[in-house]
Amino acid sequence: MTTTPHRDAAPPAPTPTAPPTTGRRVAAELLDLALAALPLAIGALVVDTLGDARGGGQADRIVFGTAAVLVAAAVLWWNRGLREGRTGQSFGKQWLGLVTRDTVTTAPVGARAALLRRGTETVTVKAAVHDGFAPRPADTSLSAMRRRRLLGLAVLAVLLVLVLLASIAVGARPMSFAEVYHALAVNDGAETDLIVHSLRIPRTLLALVVGIALGVAGALIQGHTRNPLADAGLLGINAGAAFMVVLAIYLFGVTTPAQYLWFAFAGAMLSSVVVFGFASIGNGRSSPLSLALAGAAVAFFLQAMIQTIVLLDQTSLDGYRFWVVGSVAGRGMDVFWQVLPFLIFGLVVAIAGTPSLNVLSLGDDVARSLGTNVVLTRVVGIAAITILTGAATAACGPIAFVGLIVPHIARAITGPDYRWLLPYAGLLGGVLLVLADVIGRIVVRPGELQVGIVLALVGAPFFIALVRRRKLVAL
Known part of the structure; x- marks a missing residue:
């Protein structure tokens, strides 16, 4: 005898292999x-x-x-x-x-x-x-990782070339590609030729080298201090450069970026020496924590001195406001050629210290047990950071967030190996700074928005995400 199912019974459950609708x-x-x-x-x-x-x-x-x-x-x-x-x-x-x-x-x-x-x-x-x-x-094999890293460098190089061309073509004065080509290939003194050669090419080249320097310096700072939130301001370098600029305006009446340059570079060098000296007091060795604390103390002191001077003198305040906002505009080829030797030397020193920095990332005690001279490695690293950040800050003013954002992006691609991390950080820094300068030229046309402001608008949300996500801040 067969029974028929009740008409109100539930339908059979769908099998796991049922196709989606x-x-x-x-x-x-x-x-x-x-x-x-x-x-x-x-x-x-x-x-x-x-x-x-x-x-x-x-x-x-x-x-x-x-x-x-x-x-x-x-x-x-x-x-x-x-x-x-x-x-x-x-x-x-x-x-x-x-x-x-x-x-x-x-x-x-x-x-x-x-x-x-x-x-x-x-x-x-x-x-x-x-x-x-x-x-x-x-594929985690060494050959596959090397291929991916080389491919990434090639992609970044192509992207950098495209961004550089965009920086030459885009500006407050609209141009056609025919005019841009004429300026690059012919250059017979037309108005657009003068704009390209006297304004856009110098600021593009300066943004490129400064972005590379800040990206590499940021990776070095985070590596030596083992602090994922470290940037150029942590060691008091920006504060030292700013203090000397304000002092030069107040005492000597300097008014142009070419004149600011040497005072700012001297201030960055002196502040880094003072920070490193303070961090070494006691046992004669500078640790990541002592470097961060000494840098913060020196930066706060110098900021107080800066505020004192600008409150006493209106001329110093006006000059300081022009420099401190961070910009590649208004700088000619003379500034570029003055900072270029320092940036090249700083990059050579940074690359030479990458093998020791890889060992140092394991901890000071482990590095010593493996035969690494921790003090010498840290001195060389701080010297490279000072030269790169000091020259970049002297040329363009303090530009925030490049040294903070770029190393984390590069580390997500390459991993912790500084032999690959530094080239990636340099290329990413150049792309980011040149791109931010291009964006700043069109958002408030016919005026311009300084690159420091554009990067602050981009960097602030990234900084919040960096703090909230623990896996991003692990070095």
Whole structure:
């Protein structure tokens, strides 16, 4: 005798291998497309605001439109290619609990197949787990790591070249690419030729070398102090340079960046010597904690002296406000050539000390047991930091957040090996500073926003995220 099921009985539960609904798959695809379309939408708004009626130029629109397309392509490749090909989940599929896998092997498909949708199928997370799906592990062999690092350096170099060209093409005075090409190739004294050669090229080159110096110096400071929130201000270098600039304005009446340069550099050198001396009092050895404490004490003292002088003298206040905001504008090739030898020497010293810094990152006691001269290593490192930061600060004023942001981004790519970390930090610092200068030229057109202000607007949210996320601050 057979019994028929009651009509009110619950339907059978879906099996783990049930395919996802069409609406779910479409929603995941739309989320992925929206993520890639976001840079395009922002780029379209920027290009629209750079119309001829609003003071924009042809070069401005092409540069920012091309940048939006490249960013959108990079997001699409990372999300739909690299991420989905290795883990099976793009942003949209992760949000909606879907997995992309190979139709035959049920394994991750790789970046190219994921992007082109060749031989792939979309299933639910439950189905993927039921069939034993596992993300493809990253290749951690030495040869693979070297290839990825070299590829990253090549990509950064290409990006740096593009940003440099954008810096020459974009400015407060709108230009066409024909005018930019004429200035670079012909240069017969036209108005646009003078603008390019006397204003844009000097500030572009200065932003490049200063960004490289600040990025490398930031990585060195965080390495020697083992403090993930350290930057040039931690050792009192910025305060020393600022104090000498204010003192020079008050006593000698200096008024130009070329005159500020040597006083600021001398102040940075003296403050670093004082900090290192204070940190070594007692047992004769400077530790990361003593360096940070001595730097903070010297910086607070010098800031008090600066405030005293600027309150007593209006001329000093006006000159100090011009210098302290941090800018690459108004500096000619004379400033660039004056700081270039110091920056090159500082980079050579920094690179020479990277093997010892790798050992020092294990701790002072371990480094001594391995035969490393900790005092000499730290002296060489502080010297490189002082030369790089002092010359950069002297040329452009104190520019915050480059030395803080860049090393963390570079470390996320390369790991803790300073032989790779320093080149990455230098290239990233150059890209960031030149890009911030380009953005500052158009946001308040026909005026300009100083690069120090632009970087502060970008760096403040990053600093908050850095403090809140513990895994970012681990050195």
